[in-house]
Amino acid sequence: MVSPRLKSGLYEFWLFGIKQAWASIFGGYLLLLILVTRLWYPLESLHRYDFLFIAALGFQVILLLFRLESPREALVILIFHIVATIMEVFKTSESIGSWQYPEEFDLGIGNVPLFAGFMYSAVGSYIARVWKIFDFRFSKYPPKAATWVLVTLIYANFFTHHYIIDIRLGLLAFTAVCFGRSTIYFRMYRVHRHMPVPLSTFLGALFIWIAENVSTWARIWVYPNQTETWVMVPFSKLVAWFLLLILSFVLVTAVNEPKKPDHELAL
Numbered sequence: 001m002v003s004p005r006l007k008s009g010l011y012e013f014w015l016f017g018i019k020q021a022w023a024s025i026f027g028g029y030l031l032l033l034i035l036v037t038r039l040w041y042p043l044e045s046l047h048r049y050d051f052l053f054i055a056a057l058g059f060q061v062i063l064l065l066f067r068l069e070s071p072r073e074a075l076v077i078l079i080f081h082i083v084a085t086i087m088e089v090f091k092t093s094e095s096i097g098s099w100q101y102p103e104e105f106d107l108g109i110g111n112v113p114l115f116a117g118f119m120y121s122a123v124g125s126y127i128a129r130v131w132k133i134f135d136f137r138f139s140k141y142p143p144k145a146a147t148w149v150l151v152t153l154i155y156a157n158f159f160t161h162h163y164i165i166d167i168r169l170g171l172l173a174f175t176a177v178c179f180g181r182s183t184i185y186f187r188m189y190r191v192h193r194h195m196p197v198p199l200s201t202f203l204g205a206l207f208i209w210i211a212e213n214v215s216t217w218a219r220i221w222v223y224p225n226q227t228e229t230w231v232m233v234p235f236s237k238l239v240a241w242f243l244l245l246i247l248s249f250v251l252v253t254a255v256n257e258p259k260k261p262d263h264e265l266a267l
Contacts, residue, residue, distance in 0.1 A: 015188040023126055023129040023133050024126045025068075025129070026063065029059055030119065031215070034052070049107070050105050053107050057118075076254055080248065080251055081118065081121045084116075084120035085114070087158055093111065097224065102222055103219070120244075136185065137186075137258075138259065154171055154244075168239055176198065179246075182196070192261060205238050205241035206238065213233050
């Protein structure tokens with residue numbers, strides 16, 4: 001016989017999975033399209049990347065029409081799309097060549113198809129949606145000014161580390177200072193559970209790293225060591241995704257104010 005406590009725990013675990021899937025609907029949709037078009041893409045008159053861009057744009061419109069995203073959230077996601085595309089143009093330039101998009105496209109800027117920005121927007125969409133779905137609350141949230149200084153340095157380092165010293169270890173230390181004592185509270189059912197903010201960010205980065213491996217296998221983009229034969233993306237990329245998630249998270253605070261928890265309900 002299953003104890004009431006275990007039954008309640010299993011129910012919350014099931015709800016956690018369902019809510020996470022609902023929050024990541026945009027990212028899941030894109031990943032499904034990436035896999036399907038990798039295995040079967042019959043449209044000869046439309047490049048695969050251009051099709052993915054049109055499909056992603058259409059889905060974004062649907063999210064707005066059905067009020068699954070607010071206009072303010074969509075604006076923040078658009079800003080993230082723009083700043084990410086700027087970084088992509090830089091990273092894929094002939095002089096840098098951090099990665100490349102191996103297929104042809106008409107809708108793009110430089111060496112970057114416009115679809116690429118939506119892969120970053122999916123991260124912003126997830127954070128904005130999961131914030132509402134799980135009713136996020138925070139204890140010991142750092143001063144907003146400090147978080148914006150942090151993410152400005154994170155974004156700048158994506159460019160400057162090609163020319164001067166890479167400060168990502170310092171940025172990790174800065175992140176620890178800002179968020180090391182911060183706790184995120186999230187509700188699956190009746191009560192709020194909690195987790196350290198750095199741990200939740202690392203778990204998010206891990207899932208993005210898995211999606212990155214799927215995407216590079218599907219040849220949406222490839223790194224220099226993947227041009228001939230696919231190999232797994234190194235674990236070291238988790239650092240970049242961790243910092244990018246911190247950047248995305250702080251951007252979303254522009255429309256979602258970090259609220260303090262109700263300690264009478266938090267467990």
